[in-house]
Amino acid sequence: MPELPEMETYRNLLARIVVGQKILEVQVQREKTVNVPVDEFISKVQNSTITAVNRRAKHLLFHLDNGYTLLLHLMLDGWMFYGTEEEKPDRSTQVVLTFGTNSLYFIGLRLGYLHLLDEKQLQDRLSDYGPEPFDPRLDEERFHHLLKRRRAVLKPTLVDQKILAGIGNCYADEFCFHAGILPYRKTADLTEADTTRLLHAMRFILNDGMRHGGYMEFPLYAGDTLTGGYNDQCRVYDRGGEPCLQCGQPIVQEELASRKVFYCTHCQH
Structure with missing residues (x-):
């Protein structure tokens, strides 16, 4: 999606x-x-x-x-x-x-x-949507409380549109990997250092996704060379069983809350 x-x-x-x-x-x-x-x-x-x-x-x-x-x-x-x-x-x-x-x-x-x-x-x-990831009011303190108060598993929380608007399966896995945090961590157990790292990872990955045109498979118009350029940039998403690009260990693919989830047990903790 x-x-x-x-x-x-x-x-x-x-x-x-x-x-x-x-x-x-x-x-x-x-x-x-x-x-x-x-x-x-x-x-x-x-x-x-x-x-x-x-x-x-x-x-x-x-x-x-x-x-x-x-x-x-x-x-x-x-x-x-x-x-x-x-x-x-x-x-x-x-x-x-x-x-x-x-x-x-x-x-x-x-x-x-x-x-x-x-x-x-x-x-x-x-009216029911949560804040946008780049909302300037979503600072480190607010993001920490936004996640901590849910007392739930991290990835389903990140893709809940009432909590954060615009995040889905692919990018949630990608910025969990970038932050070095496992997607099935309990949000109540996240430290302020964890959520700060996750906030910055989220914004970095989303900016990178936009810079490369996202992962849409089809061009918007004849000659469009931007759309879909992020397909080759994914570090974990849809790479189950392939070697981690950081450590070489196989990427794990599982299901979490009826969604596919991809992560590296060596690079994420």
Whole structure:
């Protein structure tokens, strides 16, 4: 599932491409992808202009000049492509926004969605999310108390969107490894030194993920060489049984709270 670096990569690229563009045509090819009747969705989105593209947690927010926002969640298999019909990958699309010769194709939204919300609906939908990892108010002391008060296992706590917004399986494993902390540690047992190290590791890894374009498999547009560049940077995630790049010991793959988890027992304690 795309996490903060993937959605930030999309946000940065799309902000340069679609902001200020008028949506000339809307196609909805899967009714369940949207939250209102298709005719209503089309009538409110078509002929509107995208004024900004923002991110909150794992969502993208396409703000329209008529006061509505398109709230996107890609879930497990979703992705996007911007370009012409001829350039578009041979995949089924659920929603298409056309700006002229180019369109933004929403692909693989089997579980994902693109919802049309007014301002109040948007605020209500996002109200339960925890702080963003780069929130300047999330200092070392607040982060320590945020984790300690849960009295739970570390990795499920890190990926709980009500505690921290935007973190998922991949990056949680990566910054636990970078901090040298096992993902199944109890949060109540973490020292201030542990949580400080984890906070700095989290921000370092997320910045690195964004710098390399996240791990999305498909480019956003023809000639996009940024998206997906983090695939080869992962130190532990999805590397079960392979040698640790630091010590050579095999990376452990297990399940923790119904999620895959990857770690090195030599480098993490």
